[in-house]
Amino acid sequence: MITAVQRSSAKSSKALVTGEFEFSAADFAAIAEIAKSEAGIDLPESKATLVYSRLAKRLRALGLGTFAEYCSTVRENESERGSMIAALTTNVTRFFREPHHFDHLRKAILEPLADHVRSGGRLRLWSAACSTGQEPYSMALTVLSVFPDAAERDIRILATDLNPHVVAHGKKGQYRKEELAEIPKDMRTKWLEPVPGDTGSMRVCDTARSLVSFRELNLMGSWPFKGPFNAIFCRNVVIYFDRDTQAMIWRRLSNMIEDGGALYIGHSERVSGPATNSLQADGITSYRKKAGLPQ
Numbered sequence: 001m002i003t004a005v006q007r008s009s010a011k012s013s014k015a016l017v018t019g020e021f022e023f024s025a026a027d028f029a030a031i032a033e034i035a036k037s038e039a040g041i042d043l044p045e046s047k048a049t050l051v052y053s054r055l056a057k058r059l060r061a062l063g064l065g066t067f068a069e070y071c072s073t074v075r076e077n078e079s080e081r082g083s084m085i086a087a088l089t090t091n092v093t094r095f096f097r098e099p100h101h102f103d104h105l106r107k108a109i110l111e112p113l114a115d116h117v118r119s120g121g122r123l124r125l126w127s128a129a130c131s132t133g134q135e136p137y138s139m140a141l142t143v144l145s146v147f148p149d150a151a152e153r154d155i156r157i158l159a160t161d162l163n164p165h166v167v168a169h170g171k172k173g174q175y176r177k178e179e180l181a182e183i184p185k186d187m188r189t190k191w192l193e194p195v196p197g198d199t200g201s202m203r204v205c206d207t208a209r210s211l212v213s214f215r216e217l218n219l220m221g222s223w224p225f226k227g228p229f230n231a232i233f234c235r236n237v238v239i240y241f242d243r244d245t246q247a248m249i250w251r252r253l254s255n256m257i258e259d260g261g262a263l264y265i266g267h268s269e270r271v272s273g274p275a276t277n278s279l280q281a282d283g284i285t286s287y288r289k290k291a292g293l294p295q
């Protein structure tokens, strides 16, 4: 006779995706639970095939035969948990992705703050899921278009991501020439420089790089800085999170924005939850923090 427990364990040990490695519903549930608790990533079972294909290369790299073995490895090994999260997320990004955000940043935030900054006032920007750095450097080049002497002003751009590999790439600031095509030509000529011995790449010059500080940061953890920021870019990351987590992140971001400051989000994202009381839509996927509201 089969008991309920046996029935449920028979169901959970049934292959969810068939392929080179055994991958059961129980393995999927274990991976989804770790992804959620580590990085806020929401994985419905409809993503099983995607999860399988993204993680199969990790099993091959580690010489493992089943997802059950992989789950044990991930539970015991913090570094593999990081590799798992990196494999499950995408780092796709571009210079001046959604160019209207950079126009908004220049016209609505930077230019109105010109006198404040030129008389010694601070300007703080944050790229909250910066991937390999194209977003914060696009912010830096926009800043330099308004303040060519930005490096001598109290201007800082914080660039954070949970994946240490993309953060290291961003710090280096070196990109293939094909990737640079979307940078306006005058900015490219002014702020990018050749890389000795590598004719296929260019590097963001020291002045622009000096404006940006790259740090590892998981948006689900604590944020060890106070802000407030004049503008935050948090684009194409909360799409991984469930609705409650998204609302929580919008609220925390809103609390980090200066009155009148801006939040820029991804093209398929919308601010939701309590943050809708303090953030007002101001253009395509751009929001402004209303003045005078309690945090």
Ligand SMILES: C[S@@+](CC[C@H](N)C(=O)[O-])C[C@H]1O[C@@H](n2cnc3c(N)ncnc32)[C@H](O)[C@@H]1O
Pocket: 038, 039, 040, 089, 090, 091, 092, 093, 094, 097, 128, 129, 130, 131, 132, 135, 160, 161, 162, 163, 166, 217, 218, 219, 220, 234, 235, 236, 237, 240, 266
């Ligand atoms: C698609 S990229 C977006 C890059 C850039 N913001 C853009 O829109 O072009 C998403 C980035 O979010 C990062 N990410 C995913 N979950 C995160 C989390 N919990 N905390 C911080 N970064 C996270 C990934 O590592 C990845 O680099």
